[in-house]
Amino acid sequence: MRPGEGKACGAPGDEERSDSVAVSCENVVKHYGEVRAVDGVSFDVHRGEIFGIIGPNGAGKTTLLECVEGLRTHDSGSIEVLGLDPQRRTRLVRERTGVQLQTSALPQRIKVGEALDLFAACYERPADWRDLLTRLGLGNKTGSYVEKLSGGQRQRVFIAFALVNDPGLVFLDELTTGLDPQARLAIWDVIRDIRDGGTTVVLTTHFMEEAERLCDRVAIVDHGRIVALGTVPELIASTGAESTMSFVVDGSPPLDRLHALPGVSYAEHVEGRVIVHGTSARFAQDVMGVLAGIDARVHDLRSQQPSLEDVFLALTGRRMREGAPA
């Protein structure tokens, strides 16, 4: 899969910009009645990266993605996909991008191979769908009915639809929602393979862990706006959120020596556990250095890093998922 090769853009000058930028949004606005579902969003997606649009349910992720895909018409602002306007050059954008929709299904009683054959025929330059199915681990499923597959297998079929035109850019909307953890891990591997094959991936998710493990860069969306954008380590560093290490010690806790460490903000002894808070890059090593130097036995050592969840909490004052304890 080598997107970019032999995919000359329609108009001269298109190619130059789309060399490095796969998607460019500037001040995109989309209303539903009175509600501003997308409220002045600007971002660029670089070629060859996995770009995540993350945020709570109802934040406007899917609306934004569908505007970019050209499935919805935005009210104002500009969107370029592979250098093309998805509203004016819709068919060309469809030819060159792959789309996995959050809410879509297949007609009943259609076999995997038949469906791929049909979708491949929709495009001018389809990929070899048999090869594609094999790479997605579905090589032996061509004769199975799509509705009889497991959730993870069905999602891989829908990924296959999105890749059947050998696109330079693929959109994946809430791909792993409803999957069990094992199937989710397998799908993550598939997405990394897609990126490593040279295809740019734009995905939405409300799973923070998914964004942390998978995305090269993420845009955090809340109430239709991007509240933060960057790599996961950048975003976490930007909030100044603290890491913690905690352990149980037989004997007196070395609180004074821990407090003396440069990266430690404070250390406490709570219900038998010592909890150390800090931010420096060497925080964990420094704490372990102290532990190595004391005579008392230390056990049950745990380490917790700040996550995107903490970034969201710091930016909005709310938890990403409703009902999660703040």
Place this chain on the structure above:
Amino acid sequence: MTIATKLVGVQTKRTLREPAAAFFVIAFAPLFALLMGLIFGNDPVPEFGDRGYIDANLASITAIVVAISGLVVVPTDIVTQRETGALRRFRATPLRPLAYIAADVAVRFALSMLGIAVMFAVGILGFGAHAHGNLAGVLLASALGVLTFLAVGYALAAVLPSQGVAQGVGNVLVFPLIILSGAAVPLAVLPDGIRQGAQLSPLTQLVELLQGLWLGQAWSENLVPVLVLLGVLGIATAIAATFFRWE
């Protein structure tokens, strides 16, 4: 062309794999004729002008089939595909919407005509029904009826919001229209006012056209039904084209 043939292939396979749909589209009309033939036979009786039951009613069975198909089966199926997001998935490809609809209509049309042709074969070969007019003309009129009611089905699918509503509206429409069409109950037994009102129904017009041609009338004697059906076909197509939604 290749996408058109593939769409036709997939739609055909899907229909044939759905036992209920396959039965209805292909086998319902022949079985209906067979059942009626076995119950009533085809001996001449005075009620039907000294013609047999099958002789007198065979052509009308077409109208019952196209009405159920166009008013219930087609709208329910298409609204269901819209609700599940199956149509939406095609929207995300460069496929032209018209290509999808054309393939869908072609498959439904062909399978319906197959069922109707077998039905006529059952009546003629099995029970000795006799077309006084040109059988090809009767089949052409059947084709006009199938197309018209397919268009009505698409128009209903375009304007009805959900599968439940589509099913409800279809059932509310289909039984009165069949009863008023003369295909199930002879119009002669209905009161005058109702009989005149029934003339407004395109299904009644289809039955009159089919019966007329079966009995040997010329097309020129049936201009009213033909114009009514063509008019409904045009209006339904316009409604479908204007309001059809993929999601």
